[in-house]
Amino acid sequence: MAAFNTLDDLADGQRVLVRVDLNSPVEDGVVQDNHRFDRYAETVRELADRDNKVVLMAHQGRPGRDDFVSLDQHAEILEEYVGKPINFVEDIYGDDAIDAIEALDAGEILLLENTRMADDELPEKAPEEHAKSDFVQTLSPYFDAFVNDAYSAAHRAHASTVGFALELPAYAGRVMEAEYEYNTGVAERARETEGQVTMVLGGNKSEDVISVVNNLGDAIDTFLIGGLPGELFLRAEGYPVGMDVGDMDLLDDQWEETKDTLEDLVENRRDEFELPTDFAYEDAADERAEIALADIEEKETGYLDIGHDTIESYVPIIEDSEAVFVKGAVGVFEDERFADGTVELIEAIGRTDCFSVVGGGDTARTLSMYGLSEDNYDHISIAGGAYLNALTGQELEAAEVLIEQAN
Ligand SMILES: Nc1ncnc2c1ncn2[C@@H]1O[C@H](COP(=O)(O)OP(=O)(O)OP(=O)(O)O)[C@@H](O)[C@H]1O
Numbered sequence: 001m002a003a004f005n006t007l008d009d010l011a012d013g014q015r016v017l018v019r020v021d022l023n024s025p026v027e028d029g030v031v032q033d034n035h036r037f038d039r040y041a042e043t044v045r046e047l048a049d050r051d052n053k054v055v056l057m058a059h060q061g062r063p064g065r066d067d068f069v070s071l072d073q074h075a076e077i078l079e080e081y082v083g084k085p086i087n088f089v090e091d092i093y094g095d096d097a098i099d100a101i102e103a104l105d106a107g108e109i110l111l112l113e114n115t116r117m118a119d120d121e122l123p124e125k126a127p128e129e130h131a132k133s134d135f136v137q138t139l140s141p142y143f144d145a146f147v148n149d150a151y152s153a154a155h156r157a158h159a160s161t162v163g164f165a166l167e168l169p170a171y172a173g174r175v176m177e178a179e180y181e182y183n184t185g186v187a188e189r190a191r192e193t194e195g196q197v198t199m200v201l202g203g204n205k206s207e208d209v210i211s212v213v214n215n216l217g218d219a220i221d222t223f224l225i226g227g228l229p230g231e232l233f234l235r236a237e238g239y240p241v242g243m244d245v246g247d248m249d250l251l252d253d254q255w256e257e258t259k260d261t262l263e264d265l266v267e268n269r270r271d272e273f274e275l276p277t278d279f280a281y282e283d284a285a286d287e288r289a290e291i292a293l294a295d296i297e298e299k300e301t302g303y304l305d306i307g308h309d310t311i312e313s314y315v316p317i318i319e320d321s322e323a324v325f326v327k328g329a330v331g332v333f334e335d336e337r338f339a340d341g342t343v344e345l346i347e348a349i350g351r352t353d354c355f356s357v358v359g360g361g362d363t364a365r366t367l368s369m370y371g372l373s374e375d376n377y378d379h380i381s382i383a384g385g386a387y388l389n390a391l392t393g394q395e396l397e398a399a400e401v402l403i404e405q406a407n
């Protein structure tokens, strides 16, 4: 159990400033609905139902990138899930924001503009430094309490994630509470598990996978590797995969950065991981086609999923496991044709009576996209970088601040 104060410790009927993480994919300027909205809606609804005046802070994208947009669309999406109106103000801590905060009645909800539009927000600084910023100093006097629910941004020491906790009584929201409990100490939990412990690793960053393999090697019995890292591990074994072809720009730079470590891993720790034996790709008719690794003489196309032979060899390992953790999708699950690997492995985990945590950036979306019931898993993480940090035993600064403030 986490050592921070939670919503169970918070009195009702207060003015609460709440940090959530609604950071979402943005396609052509349109914010994409995702699992974060329904998760945070639970905390927001609970606070509103308890007669609090609820003011939400969140970020979207980073300055200079296409996904750095206003939170006006987020307010509309969140409203659907909360089932109550969400007012939005295009301001963070100026007069318009203060007026909107003061106008709130008990049970009403207000979302402030993208926190990363404030100059004070982004530099990574110590909580004490952030607490002195205009942003934190201006807003704090209008609140009785600060609730940090943004677990997935807890690895960022930004004003809104670490500053307010020093100025106001600080509490963890429901998402923070659950994510912290399940994602922290995975290594310890895995070591304590008596039977087989397995981890599915995919996604598109081999550095992440290497970091997990290096940090959890003594705790995990078998790593089932897919996604782009799967190809890169095989390249390290000398197979003609794991390089960019055509106009791809996904693998060669990663190979240059990680090849020494990958070669070392396949040479010295090969018995700890399973690698794909076949791949799926898009054929000339735009259909899913598969090729065995042994038949690949030269890479001619991008591989977008593990093949069915690989799935069939990975599933029994999952079925024999006492605990299974997932970090990253083993294929481009966003495209139905290339979702088989990710979906079938996650399904196998769901029907196996093991302890399970499924996470990694977008991976949680697989469940809602393909109609898998969350009830079959112990925990679904909606965090990306923070989940990786937790898995690899690194502290999450914003969670640490909450713990320090509670003690
Ligand atoms: N073979 C592949 N080729 C291209 N992209 C892939 C492949 N396999 C997986 N991906 C992509 O990797 C992306 C990242 O997946 P996911 O979010 O599950 O991993 P992650 O490593 O946790 O990333 P994040 O940094 O977002 O947390 C997905 O959008 C998926 O489409």
Ligand SMILES: O=C(O)[C@H](O)COP(=O)(O)O
Pocket: 021, 023, 061, 062, 152, 153, 156, 383, 384, 385, 386
């Ligand atoms: O989406 C995330 O992982 C978090 O919101 C953190 O976003 P960032 O990587 O842009 O800081």
